[in-house]
Amino acid sequence: LQELKQMNWNFQSGISRLSYWPQYLQREDFAVVVQPFFQNTLVPLNSRGSADLTFFSEDCFHFSERGHAEMAIALWNNMLEPVGQKTTSNNFTHSRTKLKCPSPESPYLHTLRNSQLLQDHSEAGPNVLSWxxxxxxxxxxxxxxxxxxxxxxxxxxxxxxxxxxxxxxxx
Known part of the structure; x- marks a missing residue:
């Protein structure tokens, strides 16, 4: 299990580094953003304290319809959070009330560029290589x-x- 966790961590770290590649940072029409909603998630427990298998299909590995619904809500909410302030876990409450809507202040999906994390680098990047x-x-x-x-x-x-x-x- 520890080896699987390490492999998963290495994969997530590699994907995160990919989002900082210049060819993605300099584009206004495309972005790579890591959505870490599953990074620190634990398997939900049932009332007896064991793993709640209603979130998983018969093979106990893939998600069931309920599990997919929870992951879809977590992914959507994560995309509406600014980069650097994203939720890294999921609480599996199976409640539609936790579904977020875009705010009037930021009615878009957050990227590194519009989260104002790389403002100087992203503004200078396209002008430098335009020639x-x-x-x-x-x-x-x-x-x-x-x-x-x-x-x-x-x-x-x-x-x-x-x-x-x-x-x-x-x-």
Whole structure:
């Protein structure tokens, strides 16, 4: 069980690091945000103190309809919380009243950018590399045309002076 917990922790840490990659931080139309609602969740207990199996399917591993409903509520609520202030556990109360709605102050899903955590980095990022794509495209075009011209010139020069064949001599 400890090995499984460590593997899960490593996976969650890797996904979290992925959300800070520059290609995701610089975009306004796409974001990677870790939703940690399941990070510190414990298996719910029934009235006898054992695991409440109504949250799991017959294989005792996958969620049942009730378990999926709880996870959906927890995920939705997590997406409405700012990055850095997200809930890391689920209380499994099976109550629809805990379902949150977007607030008038922030009527959107929270990302690193709109949570104001990386304001300086995210604003400077897109402007720094805005010149890179046209320069790379132009440089690639010039390099490609130059290579083709050099190859054609070399090939044409070889055709002007064909090699002498040894088969032309007969005894």
């Amino acid at each position: 890179a794509v046209p320069v790379a495209a132009g440089g690639g075009l010039v390099l490609g045309v130059g290579t083709v011209m050099a190859w054609r010139a070399l090939r044409g020069h070889q055709r002007e002076n064909p090699p002498i064949s040894l088969r032309t001599m007969s005894f």
